[in-house]
Amino acid sequence: MTPFLSLNSIEMRYNNHVALQLEELEFEPQKIYSLVGSNGCGKSTLLQIIALLLKPTCGQMIFEGQKVVWKKHDLQQMRLNITLVHQSPYLFSRSVRHNIAYGLKLRGIHAKEQHQLVHEALEIVGLDGFGRRNARELSGGEQQRVAIARALVLRPRLLLLDEPTSNMDRASIDAFDQLLPTLVDQGMTIIQATHSPDQPERLRSTIIRMEDGRLL
Numbered sequence: 001m002t003p004f005l006s007l008n009s010i011e012m013r014y015n016n017h018v019a020l021q022l023e024e025l026e027f028e029p030q031k032i033y034s035l036v037g038s039n040g041c042g043k044s045t046l047l048q049i050i051a052l053l054l055k056p057t058c059g060q061m062i063f064e065g066q067k068v069v070w071k072k073h074d075l076q077q078m079r080l081n082i083t084l085v086h087q088s089p090y091l092f093s094r095s096v097r098h099n100i101a102y103g104l105k106l107r108g109i110h111a112k113e114q115h116q117l118v119h120e121a122l123e124i125v126g127l128d129g130f131g132r133r134n135a136r137e138l139s140g141g142e143q144q145r146v147a148i149a150r151a152l153v154l155r156p157r158l159l160l161l162d163e164p165t166s167n168m169d170r171a172s173i174d175a176f177d178q179l180l181p182t183l184v185d186q187g188m189t190i191i192q193a194t195h196s197p198d199q200p201e202r203l204r205s206t207i208i209r210m211e212d213g214r215l216l
């Protein structure tokens, strides 16, 4: 069976520093994967490459049977299916609703549908009633949840999360743990980077251990 996503001989160098060197890595659809490893081992670099935001120095990636070609038009098409939630998400100094609807607007989704999707996403991340608040005036954990809602409304096939729970309190983490399997049931594949010692197992995710840019 063709894997959902495969990486072959991917290498990323920053100047002369090798940040990532992977021989082979494959992901199956509708699963949760957790990238774990100490600071600087290459988790964010790997997520950015998979999100097609960072071109590796060399190597090949195949997403849903299609070879990744690092050309603008091809990337734009593939990126419609992949969304990365950054560790410190950038939110506009506008309402939460505006922030979440932004990607939908770019995709030409009708205003009425935008409104409905934003409402649903806010409910899913437990921010019902936050729609009119200025996103920049929310706490770190709330901002992280807005960023997750902003990713979810786009219904990506592949959701990438860089330390999604790092600013969340216990209740939000519990809600997040319940959310991920429901997204998988809806057809998503999820890859997260995490420093949480117990969350990867709680989620029954496949753990990918990294050290110094390599797989363990």
Ligand SMILES: Nc1ncnc2c1ncn2[C@@H]1O[C@H](COP(=O)(O)OP(=O)(O)OP(=O)(O)O)[C@@H](O)[C@H]1O
Pocket: 014, 019, 037, 038, 039, 040, 041, 042, 043, 044, 045, 046, 193
């Ligand atoms: N833009 C950049 N320019 C130069 N070096 C970089 C750059 N981004 C990352 N690096 C280096 O690449 C290596 C991997 O960094 P990366 O951010 O991927 O690690 P990480 O596992 O996500 O770390 P953390 O757990 O601290 O978030 C580190 O040595 C880092 O210093």
